Amino acid sequence: MIRINIEKRMRAYKGEQVLRIDRTFVAGSITKIYGPSGSGKTTLLKLIAGLSNPDEGEIVVNGNPWYDSSRKINLSPQKRNTGFVFQNYAVFPNMTVLEHLKYAVKDAEWIKRLLHLGRLDTLSTHKPDHLSGGQQQRLAILRALAIKPKVLLMDEPFSALDSKMKMELIGELKPLLSELGVTTLIVSHNQQELEFFEGEVMDFEEIIDN
Numbered sequence: 001m002i003r004i005n006i007e008k009r010m011r012a013y014k015g016e017q018v019l020r021i022d023r024t025f026v027a028g029s030i031t032k033i034y035g036p037s038g039s040g041k042t043t044l045l046k047l048i049a050g051l052s053n054p055d056e057g058e059i060v061v062n063g064n065p066w067y068d069s070s071r072k073i074n075l076s077p078q079k080r081n082t083g084f085v086f087q088n089y090a091v092f093p094n095m096t097v098l099e100h101l102k103y104a105v106k107d108a109e110w111i112k113r114l115l116h117l118g119r120l121d122t123l124s125t126h127k128p129d130h131l132s133g134g135q136q137q138r139l140a141i142l143r144a145l146a147i148k149p150k151v152l153l154m155d156e157p158f159s160a161l162d163s164k165m166k167m168e169l170i171g172e173l174k175p176l177l178s179e180l181g182v183t184t185l186i187v188s189h190n191q192q193e194l195e196f197f198e199g200e201v202m203d204f205e206e207i208i209d210n
């Protein structure tokens with residue numbers, strides 16, 4: 001479970017904007033996050049991962065405080081160990097597909113399963129500049145899953161995939177996420193692409209506070 005109650009000042013186009021979030025994400029659930037560009041969706045994921053800090057408040061995950069401004073607790077991103085799929089993939093240019101996964105995990109059977117899931121089994125020796133955008137995006141998803149995270153944060157994870165690939169991947173991801181029991185937050189511009197995930201919706205349209 002993720003319990004988050006925070007405030008964060010964002011430097012927005014129109015001046016300062018305060019992001020206020022008071023929400024609980026149930027353990028093992030999937031939350032679909034929608035909202036206008038610049039409303040703070042990526043910021044929320046970064047706050048949970050520890051890549052950005054709130055101005056005040058607390059974040060508690062499975063009973064453990066990850067951030068608490070009043071008690072000066074702020075766990076490093078490494079200790080939080082979330083799976084994060086970045087909007088721009090953030091894959092390593094000098095590592096092959098297989099090296100990305102081996103860097104994250106030793107379990108060869110698990111790696112094999114992930115490569116199949118992402119349809120990258122035949123491309124395992126390729127480096128990112130020999131992969132298409134969609135293949136790089138799938139690699140970013142596999143890398144996030146490789147560590148079997150308890151919290152999975154995905155920022156527009158299917159944006160570069162054609163609809164057939166998207167449907168296949170989503171079909172296989174759903175049982176995998178429930179097998180891992182991972183609490184998942186997925187940001188998307190496209191509400192339609194997430195309709196096959198049963199889950200809560202978080203709409204930033206209702207959160208923005210100027």
Ligand SMILES: Nc1ncnc2c1ncn2[C@@H]1O[C@H](COP(=O)(O)OP(=O)(O)OP(=O)(O)O)[C@@H](O)[C@H]1O
Pocket residue numbers: 009010011012013035036037038039040041042043044052
């Ligand atoms: N480190 C930061 N400190 C303060 N403000 C930031 C920081 N990073 C981004 N912002 C601002 O916070 C606002 C929200 O950005 P964010 O990337 O979270 O939006 P988003 O909802 O994910 O948008 P998009 O859908 O376009 O990706 C923007 O106005 C941005 O300029």
